[in-house]
Amino acid sequence: MTRFSKWLWIRSIGPSMFEGEALGLGAMYETKSIRIPKPFKVGPLPLGGSYVIMEFIEFGSSRGDQSVLGKKLAEMHKAGKSTKGYGFDVNNTIGSTPQINTWTADWIEFYAEHRLGYQLKLAREQYNDSTIYEKGQRLMKNLGPLFENVVVEPCLLHGDLWSGNISSDKNGEPVILDPACYYGHNEADFGMSWCAGFGGSFYNSYFEVMPKQPGFEKRRDLYMLYHYLNHYNLFGSGYRSSAMSIIDDYLRMLKA
Template identity: 80%
Template sequence: MGTTVGIFSTSSFFPIPPRLRRVPVRRPFAVAAMGEDPIREWILTEGNATKITRISPVGGGCINSASCYDTDAGSFFVKTNRRIGPSMFEAEALGLGAMFDTQTIRVPRPFKVGSLPTGGSFIIMEFIEFGASRGNQPVLGRKLAEMHKAGKSEKGFGFDVENTIGSTPQINDWSSDWVQFYGERRLGYQLKLALDQYGDRTIYEKGQRLVKNMAPLFENLVIEPCLLHGDLWSGNISSDKNGEPVILDPACYYGHNEAEFGMSWCAGFASAFYDAYFQVIPKQQGYEKRRELYLLYHYLNHYNLFGSGYRSSAMSIIDDYLRMLNA
């Protein structure tokens, strides 16, 4: 069920966790004041509700807790984290807001981010009643491509704040050069994490050779910065009760549209999805040669998050590219 409340603005800033840095930006959502129960307070004032009829726990992933607040003004989806300050949810809200503003694919609309009086933070957003499937594949492909076409940035590649991919910081400093951005802020960052966490000098050194030699994979391409969900796997794809595709839990930034398929190994995209997508945004020259390069970022992230089970997949991709590029 949707809600009828709106987004309003603030220019407040929050303390941020170590390793996450911020670029100042005006925010399209509000920050809750400290109170006895800022979630309830917002719902019963700015949320236009006069009473909360039920609070039910719902699935919110392995990092956060989540609840549905049923009210006489509709239902709200609330995520809380008792350990992390509001910057993580603030980045999520900015991503959701950017995707929502394209008016293409359906996403939960963010309403409020704030601090909890006992520590931690929360985000209030539109509650969407999910259907039984992950949506019609051709419709999902078409709407995702429409979002990529509509969501453009004049600043280049990056995002206004740093966010996370899983629980890994995602560096979003702006760049006018996609190859440099992807090499340094995506692959390079993950390779350094692998070196720091595991002392894995082999994958670090081979990966850096790939980064330094991957430019030919992008020759004769004009790459426009487009808004990416950034973490599009099956757990972040659903549908509403009418079967319309819904995407959620983003790690947004502006990048090469092909990078959106980096989680395809666990997204379950059908051929009908790709057919519909490429009807809106035609496949670019050399797409097949770059496809594994975009998978690599997410395999490296899974290696850093979950351990050695993902190392062989990442290493195989790196070795294949080094042979292809004679590097």
């Protein structure tokens, strides 16, 4: 008989955030690729807040082998496909920011509207930042050249893959958790690479399973931009310059 330990998380938040997380964990677990804590139950607490019960995984002393992490993540992207397009069955959160996952047939449209566009609107509303909003809108309308000769398939993404959400079990096998899942371009899962510590061995192993597509290097900052904008909206102006620099660089490159 297989035995599972159960890990209980409780937060003073509504159940919708944990429901999205549990659905994401379940979808990743079903790919039978990378180690994921299996979710068992999620729901509201009688006096407020909510909970999620998941498999207990005893963590090791490190984040595991980078080359194995790259291979396993690529296997998840390869196994987790959607016939509905780009999005997810529910909206979820990226940090505490709502993440809109409305199913969309076109990747560029989805990323422009539901990722960059949503964050830009938040920046305008919170900080009255019309400059970043207007320049960001220009970029959103000119993304096409970055995807020339690229085949984009809707892959299951972790969505928030930074060092705090990557660990290993006691045997050294990589474990990922705390997702913000949706189906999107596989490269978008590298958007938090600026604080994930992905190195050469990670990318080499990843691209052995999921081959690198033309223009990969030109799109890397585009996927970082979403997370810099989110950090700007969550934590303040310290992240604005990084987001603004990426937007300006792309506007020059694309002559937009």
